[in-house]
Amino acid sequence: MKIGIVGAGNIGSVLARHFGSAGHVVVIANSRGPETLVGLARETGATAVSIAEVADKVDCLVLTIPMKSVPLLPRNLLARLPAGTPVIDTGNYYPLRDGRIEEIDRGRIESEWTGQILRHSVIKAFNNITAYSLANKSLPKGAANRVALPVAGDDQYARQVVLGLLDQIGFDPYDAGTLAESWRYQPGTPAYCPDPTLTQLPGLLQRADRTKAPGNRDQAAKMMAKVPDFPPSELVRLARLSAGLDIFNPRAWLAVFRLGIAMLGGVRR
Numbered sequence: 054m055k056i057g058i059v060g061a062g063n064i065g066s067v068l069a070r071h072f073g074s075a076g077h078v079v080v081i082a083n084s085r086g087p088e089t090l091v092g093l094a095r096e097t098g099a100t101a102v103s104i105a106e107v108a109d110k111v112d113c114l115v116l117t118i119p120m121k122s123v124p125l126l127p128r129n130l131l132a133r134l135p136a137g138t139p140v141i142d143t144g145n146y147y148p149l150r151d152g153r154i155e156e157i158d159r160g161r162i163e164s165e166w167t168g169q170i171l172r173h174s175v176i177k178a179f180n181n182i183t184a185y186s187l188a189n190k191s192l193p194k195g196a197a198n199r200v201a202l203p204v205a206g207d208d209q210y211a212r213q214v215v216l217g218l219l220d221q222i223g224f225d226p227y228d229a230g231t232l233a234e235s236w237r238y239q240p241g242t243p244a245y246c247p248d249p250t251l252t253q254l255p256g257l258l259q260r261a262d263r264t265k266a267p268g269n270r271d272q273a274a275k276m277m278a279k280v281p282d283f284p285p286s287e288l289v290r291l292a293r294l295s296a297g298l299d300i301f302n303p304r305a306w307l308a309v310f311r312l313g314i315a316m317l318g319g320v321r322r
């Protein structure tokens with residue numbers, strides 16, 4: 054497959070590496086031009102292109118930029134993309150970072166908002182795993198503790214393509230239904246970033262509370278803003294604990310203790 058990636062940051066760069074290793078042809082773009090992506094291209098085998106070229110004749114496109122940047126994308130970015138082509142949205146809405154997006158604050162599902170701006174149906178995937186886990190927790194099919202990730206979207210074909218891609222790059226795919234269901238793994242829900250197995254994931258999605266998620270999200274974002282260098286592996290432990298996983302794991306409680314120390318201003322490593 055030829056896969057285009059818009060965004061070459063934490064998530065875009067890891068996906069470029071994974072898709073390249075799985076044998077796909079990858080083109081990648083950022084906002085500043087291909088000349089700023091020479092190192093990443095060399096390291097991942099992806100071809101750096103301009104934003105005008107990134108959707109050219111691709112079989113799948115990944116959008117992995119902050120949500121505040123979605124309205125700034127070129128209006129004709131997807132104009133020549135056939136309607137059923139999978140467009141993956143990894144985005145998460147964080148008002149602290151993105152500013153207020155009123156429609157989403159009023160309850161619009163994040164990826165529906167993005168799809169409307171792009172004028173193309175999108176598939177929500179890869180938004181509920183940290184870049185750290187995405188880079189480091191890929192495992193062969195059948196391995197114990199393989200991380201499961203949900204995929205939601207309205208186009209059945211596009212959803213199947215993305216489910217297949219997930220499996221190829223080392224994660225258990227889980228069909229989470231239509232895009233209307235994707236709020237179940239937006240920030241502030243139990244399925245947000247705890248690296249669950251395929252056995253654990255459905256229960257976490259079921260337990261999501263739509264009214265409480267934005268408050269949980271904002272509280273977590275405020276806390277993390279105070280400790281920006283807190284290790285991502287520890288963040289995952291905290292996410293697992295708050296999802297009700299690992300409650301008997303002493304390392305999870307150690308992460309809580311470390312967060313407390315970090316919040317007091319004395320991060321120790």
Ligand SMILES: NC(=O)c1ccc[n+]([C@@H]2O[C@H](COP(=O)([O-])OP(=O)(O)OC[C@H]3O[C@@H](n4cnc5c(N)ncnc54)[C@H](OP(=O)(O)O)[C@@H]3O)[C@@H](O)[C@H]2O)c1
Pocket residue numbers: 059060061062063064065082083084085086104117118119120122123125126143144145146179180181182183184185
């Ligand atoms: N970090 C994580 O662990 C994580 C996990 C899951 C989901 N997500 C979500 O995935 C999205 C990307 O996150 P990230 O952490 O990878 O972001 P990031 O490291 O900040 O990278 C953002 C990338 O988007 C590019 N970009 C921004 N505006 C653009 C535009 N108008 N046109 C083209 N490219 C543009 C940036 O290019 P320039 O540098 O040239 O501006 C940069 O390459 C966010 O919505 C985030 O919430 C993040």
